[in-house]
Amino acid sequence: MIKIENLHKSYPMGKDSLHVLKGLNLHIKEGEFVSIMGSSGSGKSTLLNIVGLLDVHDEGNYYLNGQLIENLDEKKAAVLRNKFLGFVFQSFNLITYKTALENVALPLYYKGVGRKERQKTALEYLEKVGLKDWAGHLPSELSGGQKQRVAIARALVTQPKVVLADEPTGALDSTTSNSVMEMLKEINREGMTVFVITHEEEIAEETDRIVRLKDGVIISDELTNKKATV
Amino acid sequence: MKLFDRDLWREVFSTLTKNITRTILTTLGVLFAVIILIMLLGTTNGMKNGFDKLFKGTATNSIFVWGQSTGKPYKGFERGRRVKYTFDDIKLLKENIKEIESISPRIQLGNYEGVSVVTRKGQSSGSSVYGDFPSIDDFAKKNLEEGRFLNQNDIENSRKICVIGDDVYKLLYKKEENAIGTYIEINGVYFQVVGVYRKNKNVSFDGQNTVHIPFTTYQKAFNSGNRIGWMAITVKSKYDAGIVLAKIKKLLKLKHDIHPKDTRGIGSFNLSEIFSGINAFTMVLQGFSFFIGIFTLLAGVIAISNILLITVKERTKEIGIRRALGATPKMIKRQIILEAIVLTVFSGLLGFVISVAGLSYLDSKFGDGTDFPFLNPSVSFTQLIVSFTLMLLLSLLVGLIPARKAVKMKPIEALREE
Numbered sequence: 001m002i003k004i005e006n007l008h009k010s011y012p013m014g015k016d017s018l019h020v021l022k023g024l025n026l027h028i029k030e031g032e033f034v035s036i037m038g039s040s041g042s043g044k045s046t047l048l049n050i051v052g053l054l055d056v057h058d059e060g061n062y063y064l065n066g067q068l069i070e071n072l073d074e075k076k077a078a079v080l081r082n083k084f085l086g087f088v089f090q091s092f093n094l095i096t097y098k099t100a101l102e103n104v105a106l107p108l109y110y111k112g113v114g115r116k117e118r119q120k121t122a123l124e125y126l127e128k129v130g131l132k133d134w135a136g137h138l139p140s141e142l143s144g145g146q147k148q149r150v151a152i153a154r155a156l157v158t159q160p161k162v163v164l165a166d167e168p169t170g171a172l173d174s175t176t177s178n179s180v181m182e183m184l185k186e187i188n189r190e191g192m193t194v195f196v197i198t199h200e201e202e203i204a205e206e207t208d209r210i211v212r213l214k215d216g217v218i219i220s221d222e223l224t225n226k227k228a229t230v
Numbered sequence: 231m232k233l234f235d236r237d238l239w240r241e242v243f244s245t246l247t248k249n250i251t252r253t254i255l256t257t258l259g260v261l262f263a264v265i266i267l268i269m270l271l272g273t274t275n276g277m278k279n280g281f282d283k284l285f286k287g288t289a290t291n292s293i294f295v296w297g298q299s300t301g302k303p304y305k306g307f308e309r310g311r312r313v314k315y316t317f318d319d320i321k322l323l324k325e326n327i328k329e330i331e332s333i334s335p336r337i338q339l340g341n342y343e344g345v346s347v348v349t350r351k352g353q354s355s356g357s358s359v360y361g362d363f364p365s366i367d368d369f370a371k372k373n374l375e376e377g378r379f380l381n382q383n384d385i386e387n388s389r390k391i392c393v394i395g396d397d398v399y400k401l402l403y404k405k406e407e408n409a410i411g412t413y414i415e416i417n418g419v420y421f422q423v424v425g426v427y428r429k430n431k432n433v434s435f436d437g438q439n440t441v442h443i444p445f446t447t448y449q450k451a452f453n454s455g456n457r458i459g460w461m462a463i464t465v466k467s468k469y470d471a472g473i474v475l476a477k478i479k480k481l482l483k484l485k486h487d488i489h490p491k492d493t494r495g496i497g498s499f500n501l502s503e504i505f506s507g508i509n510a511f512t513m514v515l516q517g518f519s520f521f522i523g524i525f526t527l528l529a530g531v532i533a534i535s536n537i538l539l540i541t542v543k544e545r546t547k548e549i550g551i552r553r554a555l556g557a558t559p560k561m562i563k564r565q566i567i568l569e570a571i572v573l574t575v576f577s578g579l580l581g582f583v584i585s586v587a588g589l590s591y592l593d594s595k596f597g598d599g600t601d602f603p604f605l606n607p608s609v610s611f612t613q614l615i616v617s618f619t620l621m622l623l624l625s626l627l628v629g630l631i632p633a634r635k636a637v638k639m640k641p642i643e644a645l646r647e648e
């Protein structure tokens with residue numbers, strides 16, 4: 001599903017540039033549940049953004065669903081994101097003036113799905129995350145955990161192949177974190193590839209595979225006990 | 231995805247209505263610009279209409295020709311000879327100059343600018359007394375208070391009747407006294423009054439201290455024979471009165487043995503010159519206000535674009551989110567351009583309505599044009615269409631600027647914006 005070979009990424013810093021990713025190799029197969037760990041500034045978000053086609057890499061190859069990502073114009077990238085990828089962000093990134101339902105329906109709008117169908121599907125997914133009764137509420141009327149569940153519903157509504165989550169529980173307390181993780185696990189059980197960044201060992205332990213980054217290189221990549229024992 | 235996608239419009243309207251303060255602020259710029267443009271255009275149109283009304287009933291393409299003393303000796307004649315016209319001159323002009331539409335001769339009692347004594351029941355006035363044809367009324371229509379003006383029947387039967395101005399009436403009659411049917415005396419001849427006129431709102435050449443009698447009556451009563459005093463000539467509207475006047479002068483000089491270079495022998499007045507001056511004035515005024523209006527409009531639309539640009543900054547994160555969810559640059563651009571168009575069209579239409587209402591208020595307040603040449607201030611359909619198209623084009627153009635900016639950055643940069 002995701003295949004990365006010798007990936008490099010630098011950010012220009014004035015005259016110099018900051019070399020953030022230094023030759024990563026990573027292969028994530030369809031249906032895997034992978035977490036990335038690493039200290040702050042190690043390049044986790046950078047990697048996820050490249051995988052999510054929100055940013056571009058400098059060197060190396062990236063294959064998404066078998067397709068080489070190269071010289072992608074923004075239009076094609078947008079279509080691929082819409083088709084294959086779902087995002088969950090630490091800061092939720094809901095559109096403030098849209099209701100929960102409208103937020104969830106938005107990716108379907110960009111997919112070109114008709115209005116009635118959009119409403120119906122969006123409501124189904126809200127129900128799935130347990131927020132059917134909150135469909136007409138604005139994000140400002142929701143708690144952090146509820147917001148993140150809306151965001152998850154939005155990430156899932158187009159039935160993407162991969163869900164990318166950058167510290168989805170970073171802004172949540174431990175009980176809400178657990179319910180969000182349960183949701184991600186549930187998604188994964190349904191066959192979706194889930195790729196999540198986290199700082200917390202307990203969270204990472206919930207996944208099947210942990211990739212550890214340090215200073216832009218992968219220092220370890222192993223299956224969790226959970227997976228290994230199954 | 232088409233431009234007339236209902237979902238796109240719904241998205242645009244929901245964005246605009248859910249950010250209502252922003253929308254209202256944005257609208258104000260164009261609103262005021264349109265109001266200023268339309269009010270400017272409307273009031274200048276009102277002034278033009280006012281002038282038009284002022285000169286209604288006045289034959290604008292007309293010239294007046296009279297005889298004066300010559301300024302140069304010629305063909306054995308001394309200078310200072312008085313040039314006098316007769317009906318032969320009218321015939322000559324009509325036969326030779328096809329641009330002439332009509333000629334109305336007039337003859338005046340007494341010497342030039344002189345007044346004659348008019349009496350009634352011991353009261354007397356010093357008034358101008360004219361022998362006229364009915365057609366003289368085409369040059370500057372009389373505002374008849376009572377009765378009628380001279381007619382063809384009066385001419386044919388040389389009836390001893392007259393039409394008087396209300397200054398004459400005031401001098402000869404008591405207040406509220408009925409003048410129609412009474413007689414006044416001029417140089418021992420009695421004339422029955424058939425009409426009284428007062429000052430009109432339009433142009434008046436004769437004033438009100440005037441007595442008009444039929445030309446033929448004048449000829450008989452005062453024994454003027456074939457003589458005429460001066461000629462009021464209307465020129466067919468497609469010809470230039472100035473050129474026709476030159477032809478007339480040339481012909482008359484030849485006939486009356488006046489030196490071709492003599493500027494004095496023939497007196498003339500070209501009314502059309504004055505009117506073209508006024509027309510040019512209102513046209514310049516109209517052009518000027520259109521010019522100002524367009525620039526005000528431009529300023530308004532630029533204001534919209536600026537606000538959209540600011541909101542793009544404000545909305546960068548939102549646009550980042552939309553792009554992460556799969557919006558292509560084209561979709562984003564289309565939405566922002568459409569927002570700009572909807573805003574401009576909405577505020578433009580609102581501005582049109584408000585300013586048209588304002589104009590009709592002005593009309594009801596000053597529109598009768600009594601003291602001030604101002605009538606029916608309104609904008610023409612063409613002016614509306616032109617300004618509207620212009621507004622749309624401008625809004626399209628300025629919608630593009632923020633739209634381009636909105637999609638230029640990488641989605642991740644937009645997302646990182648706080």
Ligand SMILES: Nc1ncnc2c1ncn2[C@@H]1O[C@H](COP(=O)(O)OP(=O)(O)OP(=O)(O)O)[C@@H](O)[C@H]1O
Nearest residue numbers: 011012018020038039040041042043044045046047
């Ligand atoms: N747009 C950017 N411009 C310049 N430098 C950047 C940019 N984005 C990230 N960096 C730098 O790249 C390095 C890696 O950043 P990244 O966000 O990938 O770290 P991270 O592992 O996600 O950290 P955290 O756990 O704090 O989120 C950091 O040193 C950061 O300062």
Ligand SMILES: [Mg+2]
Nearest residue numbers: 044045046166
């Ligand atoms: Mg990060």
